[in-house]
Amino acid sequence: MFLRSLTIRGFKSFADKTVLEFGPGISAIVGPNGSGKSNLVDAISWVLGEQGPRALRGGQMADVIFAGSPTRPALGMAEVRLVIDNSAGLIPVPMTEIEISRTIFRSGESEYRIGGEVVRLLDVQELLSETGIGRALHTVVGQGQLEEVLTARPEDRRRYIEEAAGIAKHRRRRERAERKLAGLDQDLLRLQDVLAELRRQLKPLRQQAEVARRHEELTAQAEELSRRLAAARLRDLLAERERRRAGWEEGLALRETAKRRLQELDEEVGRAADARVAATAALQEAEAAFREARAEREAAEAAYREALDREARLRADLADHAARGGRAEAVAEELARAEAERSRTAEELARKERELARAEAEFQDRERLRRAVEEERRRLAEEAAARRAEVETIRGALAASERDRERLERSLAEIRERIVAAEAEATGLRTEIERLDAAGAPLAERRAALEQERRGLVEEVSELEEQVRRHEARRDLLSERRRDLEETAGSRLLERKRGRAIGLLREMVEATDGLGRPLLAALGPFADAVVYEDADAAIADAPEGDGAILAIASGGPVAFVLPGERSLLSAVRAEPAARGLVSTLLRDVYLAASLSEAAEKHARHPRASFVTPDGILVGPAVIHTAPAASDRAREVRAELRLIEHDLAVAHQRLRPKRGRLEDVVRELEELDAELEALDAEIAAAAERLAVVEREAAGARREAEVLEERLAGLDDAARGWRERLAAVDAPRPELPELPRPAEPPVRLRVEVEALRRDLAATDERLARLRAEREALAAVDPEALRAELARAGRDREAAEAALREAGERASEAAAARDRAAEAERRATEAEADANRRWREASAELERLRDAYEEEDRARGDLERRIREAERLLREGHGADPAEAVAALGEADTIQALERQAELVQRRLALLGRVNLLATGELETLEERHDFLQRELEDVRKARRDLLEVIRRIDEEMTRTFEAAYRDAAAEFERIFAQLFPGGEGRLVLTDPARPLEAGIEIEARPGRKRVRRISLLSGGERALVALAFLFAIFRARPSPFYLMDEVEPALDDVNLVRFLDLVRAFAADAQVLIVTHQKRTMEVADVLYGVSMNRDGTSTVVCQRIDQPPAAATGAGHPGAQRLPEVPTTSTATPVR
Known part of the structure; x- marks a missing residue:
């Protein structure tokens, strides 16, 4: 590779x-x-x-x-x-x-x-x-790294070997496991805290649940009493209904009797009313006949008076006609004159009306002309006023435009100043932010270092606290076991009588030479005895002993001595207060090597007792063994002392760690405060910068808007000026208004006077013509004949008047008789009505009483229905069965007293959490679930601790193997680079290889130096190279990259170094950056790097x-x- x-x-x-x-x-x-x-x-x-x-x-x-x-x-x-x-x-x-x-x-x-x-x-x-x-x-050796290897701390130097050995991945696994462990510890603490909190909540919640249960019982009792009380009330209501049923029936019979009596009186009232109606009808007929007769008499009287008046009038007319004989001629002449006058007046009126019509037409023409001229003048004046107003408006708009322009120009200048100021402030803020960032960098680095230290301290403190918790839990468990093992009747008595009793005997004696079991066997039951100073105190406490042995701290008889035998008493130390008692109890006890030896010696000395190291006592009439529980108690006490010692050591180690952790946390808080202050300043500056930039951007937008508005104002001003030039042009003058015309008032007055004269003349003509006709219609002979007829009519009317008077007198008498009959019928009807009203009132009284009873019955039935519904719906009981289930003692008063008592008991419970039972179940389920979770977390924690232990073992094996190989290679390479010299690698703490550092010991040639810093530069470089190449040789890598590692070497040392490089190149790829020609000579390939004029690097290659x-x-x-x-x-x- x-x-x-x-x-x-x-x-x-x-x-x-x-x-x-x-x-x-x-x-x-x-x-x-x-x-x-x-x-x-x-x-x-x-x-x-x-x-x-x-x-x-x-x-x-x-x-x-x-x-x-x-x-x-x-x-x-x-x-x-x-x-x-x-x-x-x-x-x-x-x-x-x-x-x-x-x-x-x-x-x-x-x-x-x-x-x-x-x-x-x-x-x-x-x-x-x-x-x-x-x-x-580590296979990349950069410039200056050789010096770092020599000046590094031993702990940092060991990391080179760890990297080469591949321990880093194991450390990462361990760190992940430790993080998980820390998380589990946190979960464990949280679970323990939550469980403790749940246990704290469970006790009051159990009390609340008990109160809720009691509340539920009392509520059930209250519900039962409420049901029985409702049934008792229903029972009383049903009894009341039965009692009132006879009263209802009697009232109903009386009401029926009153109804029949009222019906009879009703018929009687009807008959009386019919009689009264008939009498009233007869009276009305009599009054009608009387009124008719009286009317006939009055008509006869009127006819008689009219006949008298007519006769008198005819006599007067006949006398007047004789007096007015020449009046007709005078009326005829006056009529002729009046008609001639009317003719003249009509002609004059026609003429004047024609003149008035012509004058009115001329007046109307002149008025129309004048109104037209006025309308034209008014229109022209309005146009002129409108033009003047428009001119003023335009001039005002131009002035306002100028003012707006000046204001906008001032605003634009201010905004530009704001933009310049904002940009300057933004620049200052950016500089301030950069300064604050630079100031925060060292603080952040310091905080990172402190945070790393804090995490390490937290892990150490957590581990120590876990040790403390484990030790405390173990101590509590052992203390509990010790109390269980040591609790006896004597210990219980001592606990109660601590003032007078001295103590337990087993706690006041101690055996030496490992003779604890023999001592307990020899003491027997007295090991748990309560020691008293005197017999009086022991006698006083004896009644409360409850099986305890009360011993007196006083001496007994002196023991006899067996020659050649070792007394058990010689191997026992006792407190001064118990020495006499111990001497008494152990005076005849001696030590034996075995049970057979004890039996043999006891056979020779039957008064003495012998005890073996196993705790078997052979004495007079007894063979006694030490109780196993005492051994267990002793073991528990010994382990408890060890645990307490470990706990004290853990506390002693924990205190400085906690103190340093508090210091680191405090310093972190201070740094956080400083960083937060810096962040706040940066945030404030950034916020202010954003505000300033927004303000600058807003100001720029405002400036653009103002510039656009200025351009718009200029365009508007040009338009206003053009409009002003067009509006302010010369206009035609107003036409002259003609003189107003005078109306034809005089003609109107004359015509009106002529019309009144003509009307008066017409009225006079009508009067004269009527008078003329009346004078021509009168005939004297006819008047005399009519006068004779009027006399006869008067006589006939007088006779009719007398007859009508007689008929009226008869009708008045008949009317009086009918009125009397009608009065009697009315009284009879009133009496019948009075008796009917009395009967009706009685019936109404009975009806009201019945209705009252009916309402009471309805109310009673409603209460019964409500009581039945309450039992059915409120209590889920059948009303009939509930009533039937009542006893004689179940009265309403008794049940109410019982219900009141239950309510008082409920009130004494106070506020009740009715959900406590459900909450308790939920909380207990959660407690059980969290308890299981706690066990799971503890198991996972044990598993993680086992994983960490195996990782530590793997890292230890791997590191020790890599260290041994590197140390051996260092010695060989050092001898190669320094002929005659000695060098070796030394662990600073061999007992803790995973934490120990690596020291380099070097003695080049015949030099005797103690410190590497005293070596020359070339020697220091060779030592560092020897260390690195030893690691490379111990744990080879496919390639090595070195950057100018040989400048400090002289020719001799350089040759040695290159020999080493050639040896490594046989198995690996070596890339080396160098300026040395000798290094170039040993290279298989040269890569030349040069810098171009444009600042970029160029590479050439040559084998x-x-x-x-x-x-x-x-x-x-x-x-x-x-x-x-x-x-x-x-x-x-x-x-």
């Missing part, structure tokens, strides 16, 4: 497409300083996944894009493609050639591709990790045994491309 080709386009100084094809062996890249040699190394590092802009000698990743030159524009993207030969199958993919490409755009977007397919950076790193190249590209071949498109038209190592080159911009 080796690098097949490299294609560059737009990367740094390689603006145009450049293709370099590589082969096995040593390839040297040469050229003057600044030509772009190192850019080729950067391109290979970049395409293989380098993420640090500083490692690529830039400030940001976009700096790798060609930035342009005075003759070449900048490019918008950079692309590098690297083809790797995989014919050996070192990379486990089914391809003999693998193309890896990376592209970046100035917008910040970038992508990786493998075989043309878009992939992630992680995919590229995972692919390369299979080849030994490593994530950190050592062939003439040079120039890359195509590189400015060398005579160059030839070599088939062995073909290379094409095009210029590429650098940034």
Whole structure:
């Protein structure tokens, strides 16, 4: 496996497409300083996944894009493609050639591709990790990296071996597992917190559920009492209905009797009314006859008076005719004169009317002419006024236009000033934003470092806290087990009588030499005895002993001594207060090596007891063994002491970590505050910049609008001036108004007077003609005959008057008799009506009483129906069955008292959570579910811890193997580079290989130096190269890329270095950037890099045994491309 080709386009100084094809062996890249040699190394590092802009000698990743030159524009993207030969199958993919490409755009977007397919950076790193190249590209040795190897911390130096050994992928797996573990720890804490909260909620919720259950029971009782109370009320209503049924029937009978009596009176009232109607009709007939007779009498009286008047009038007319005998002639003469006068007046009137008609016509003609002239003058005047108004309007519009123009010009000047000010402010704001960005960069870097430290501290603190939690949980469990194992009647008594009792005997004695079980066997039941100072206190507490042994802390008889036997008492330490008691209990107990020996000795000394190391006591009439529970308790106590010690150590380690974590968090908060302040300032500046830019854009739009309005005002002003010139032209003068005409008033007065005279004359003629006709119509003889007839008519009328008076007197008498009859009939009818009203009132009273009873019955029936409906619908019971189920004691009062009692009990419950039962079930289900989840999380956590343990084991084995190989290779290579010298690699902490650093010990030749910094520059370079090549030899890679690593070497050391390079080139591909001729001489292929005048780099290729071949498109038209190592080159911009 080796690098097949490299294609560059737009990367740094390689603006145009450049293709370099590589082969096995040593390839040297040469050229003057600044030509772009190192850019080729950067391109290979970049395409293989380098993420640090500083490692690529830039400030940001976009700096790798060609930035342009005075003759070449900048490019918008950079692309590098690297083809790797995989014919050996070192990379486990089914391809003999693998193309890896990376592209970046100035917008910040970038992508990786493998075989043309878009992939992630992680995919590229995972692919390369299979080849030994490593994530950190340790096989690429850049400028200055040799010094970094020597000055690096030991912990950083070990990473070179880790990268070569492929431990990085295991560390990533471990980090992922630790992240999962941290997540599980968080889940575990959350689950524990939630479960604790749920347990805290469960207790009150259980109480609430109990209250809800009690509430439900009382509610059921209240419901039952309510049902029985409703049935009792229905029962009473039904009884009341039965009681009132007889009253209803009696009222109904009385009502029927009253109705029959009222019907009889109704018939009587009808008969009385008929009689009264008949009497009234007779009275009306009598009154009609009386009125008729009276009318006849009045008519006879009128006829009599008329006859008298006519007779008198005829007598007067006859006397008047004799007096007016010569009046007819005078009337005739006056009539003739009146007719002549009328004729003259009519002629004069006709003449005057003709004169008036002519005068009226002339007056009307002159008036029409005058009105026409006035109308014309008025029209012309109105036109003139309109023109004057229009002229004033136009002049006002022109003046307003001028004012608007001046105002718009002032506004436009102000807006232009605002635009200039806004642009200046925007420039200042951009500068301020750039300054704030620059100020925030070191803070962000510091925060990133602190955040990394915080994550590490959080992991350590979490791990320590988990240890503390495990230890505390184990301690609590052991304490509980110890309490369970040690709880006896004596311990319970001691707990109650701590003031007077001293303590438990087993806690006041201790055996040495591992004789704990023999001691317990010897003490027997007294091991759990409660020790008292005196007998009085023990006697006082004896009634409460509950099976406990109460011992007195006093001495007993002195033990006898068996010669040659070891007493158990000699191996026991006791507290001063219990020494006497222990001496008493153990005075006859001796040690034996075995049970048989104990039995044999007891046979010789029957008064003594012997105990074996296994805790078997052989004594007088007893063989006793130490209880196993005591052993378990002792073991638990020992483990508990260890756990408490581990817990104290964990707390001791946790405190400084927590303190540092708090300091880091506090510093992070301070940095966050500073960054937030900077961000706020940047945001405020950006917001202000956006506002200013919007204001500037708005001002520009306003300026454009104002300019358009100014142009519009100019056009409008020209139009107004043209209109003014047309309106203000001269107009014709007004015509002269004629003198007004006088109406013919005099003629009108004369005609009117003549008409009145003519009317008066006509009236006088009519009067005279009437008088003449009346005088001619009177005949004296006829008057005398008529007078005689009038006398006879008067006599006849007088006789008729007398007859009519008699008939009227008779009719008046008949009328009086009819009136009396009608009065009597009316009184009879009134009496009948009175009695009918009384009967009707009685019936109404009975009807009201019945209706009242009926309403009461209806109300009672309604209440019964409601009670039945309440039982059916409200309580779901059959009314008849509910009533039948009542007992004699189920009265309404008793049931109401019981219901009131239940209600009081319900009220005493207070506010009841009726959903508590369901909530409790839900909460318990959630608790059970979370408990199962907790167990699952704990299991997953154990599995992850096991995974981490296996990863650690794998990393430890891999690192130790790689370290041993690298250390061995370092010693050999060091001896090769420094003949007679000694060098070795040393772990700083061999006990912790995964955390230990690597120190380099070097002694070149016969020098005796303790520090590498005291070596010369060439020696330091060779030491660093020995370290790197030792790693390369221990864990080989398919290719190695070195950028000017030999400048500090002299000729001798350079020859040694090149010998080493040639040895490596036999198995791997070596690309080296150099200025040394000796290095060029050992190379199989030379790649020459030069800088063109347009600022772009050019590459030419030459095998050592062939003439040079120039890359195509590189400015060398005579160059030839070599088939062995073909290379094409095009210029590429650098940034």
